Every structure is written in structure tokens, then in C-alpha cells.
Amino acid sequence: MLDQLSALVKQYGDDAIVNNNAVPNQYNQEVLDEASSSIFTGLQQVLSQGGTQQLAEIFQGDNAASSNNAVVQQLSQQLSGNLGAKFGLDSATASGLAGSLVPKVLGALIGKAKNPNDSSLQISDIVNAIGGSNNSGLMDAISQYGAQFGLDQNNDGKVDMGDAMAAVNKKGGLGGLLGKFFGK
Structure with a gap:
């Protein structure tokens, strides 16, 4: 980076x-x-x-x-x-x-x-x-924002790989999921 x-x-x-x-x-x-x-x-x-x-x-x-x-x-x-x-x-x-x-x-x-x-x-x-090793809080916050933008596809309260897999299987696929998250 x-x-x-x-x-x-x-x-x-x-x-x-x-x-x-x-x-x-x-x-x-x-x-x-x-x-x-x-x-x-x-x-x-x-x-x-x-x-x-x-x-x-x-x-x-x-x-x-x-x-x-x-x-x-x-x-x-x-x-x-x-x-x-x-x-x-x-x-x-x-x-x-x-x-x-x-x-x-x-x-x-x-x-x-x-x-x-x-x-x-x-x-x-x-x-x-x-x-560094203290990044879990930031990733959690990004995940929280993702949930607020409808990225929590499986409604488990967090945005993770399970949501990505669910999004791929839904209409719009992963591109639609990422588009929602990044405001595109």
C-alpha cells in the first residue's frame, strides 16, 4: 500500500x-x-x-x-x-x-x-x-456499514464470505453486491 x-x-x-x-x-x-x-x-x-x-x-x-x-x-x-x-x-x-x-x-x-x-x-x-494486528475493529466497522447498505445477504448480522456466496447465487451476482457496497 x-x-x-x-x-x-x-x-x-x-x-x-x-x-x-x-x-x-x-x-x-x-x-x-x-x-x-x-x-x-x-x-x-x-x-x-x-x-x-x-x-x-x-x-x-x-x-x-x-x-x-x-x-x-x-x-x-x-x-x-x-x-x-x-x-x-x-x-x-x-x-x-x-x-x-x-x-x-x-x-x-x-x-x-x-x-x-x-x-x-x-x-x-x-x-x-x-x-497492522489491530485491524479487526476497522474491518468490523466496514462490515457494519456493509450491513446497513443491504450487503448482509444471509441476515446473520455481519458481512462475510457467506454473504458473497449468497450474492453470487442471487440475481445481480457479486457485481451487484459490490456495487451496492461501494455506491455504484
Whole structure:
């Protein structure tokens, strides 16, 4: 997951960082690295502070790309502060850069994980990377949201492989089930 995150930061960071006159050229790579690191550690912090529900919400619809999302705001503020402290960027520049970059990168990362045509990154990869051995709460929260969206096909109170098998056997199949879950 870290490789995909870094690639997305580089992709979106070229305009926000490299082509930004307010960021001294000698810091371009370091600022890109800081953005990747801040997003990753920020996601870990949200989870460690009990934000499993907030993290589960970023997997719904386009929440990960919304600057109104609480997780996106928290990550943007953290990155902004780090850019100011480590590279001396003024608060307006750091805030603008973070506010532009974080929603794009996080939205693209979650979008990539939710894309059934792209097997390079799965939701479980993100959950395992940010949660490590403490990911069951996040998976439970994602499962709970799945139940709220009608994904609990066998009505056992959780979303699991049994629901996937039931969905495949129903009209609409697995594609219909995943479409419901990911708001498509």
C-alpha cells in the first residue's frame, strides 16, 4: 500500500509541490515524502485514537475525496503543520498545498482499492497496512456499514464470505453486491 500511496502523492504532487514556486526546489522530493508519510501515519493515528467509524466512512461513496470529511480534514491539518515546521512554508502555502493534495491522493487511493478492474490494491491491503494486528475493529466497522447498505445477504448480522456466496447465487451476482457496497 505504501508504494501505491507514494506513487499517487508523486502523481498529484507534481502540480501541487514541484510546480509550486512557494516550495523551494531543493525540498521537492522531501515534501513529497513528507506528504506520503503524513497521510499514512495520520490514518494510523485516526485508528489508534478510536476512529474506526470515521475510517470506515471514507470507504463509502466519494467520502475519501471530500475536503468536508473529518479524516481528510485531520490529515490535511497534520500535513500542513508538518510542512510548516519542517520546511518553513508559511501557513497559507502549507494549508493550501495540504488541502489540495490530501483529498486527491486519499480519494485516488480508496478509489483504486474499490475498483474491481484493478487488482493491484485491495481494501484489505489498506486496512492491514494502517491497522497492522489491530485491524479487526476497522474491518468490523466496514462490515457494519456493509450491513446497513443491504450487503448482509444471509441476515446473520455481519458481512462475510457467506454473504458473497449468497450474492453470487442471487440475481445481480457479486457485481451487484459490490456495487451496492461501494455506491455504484
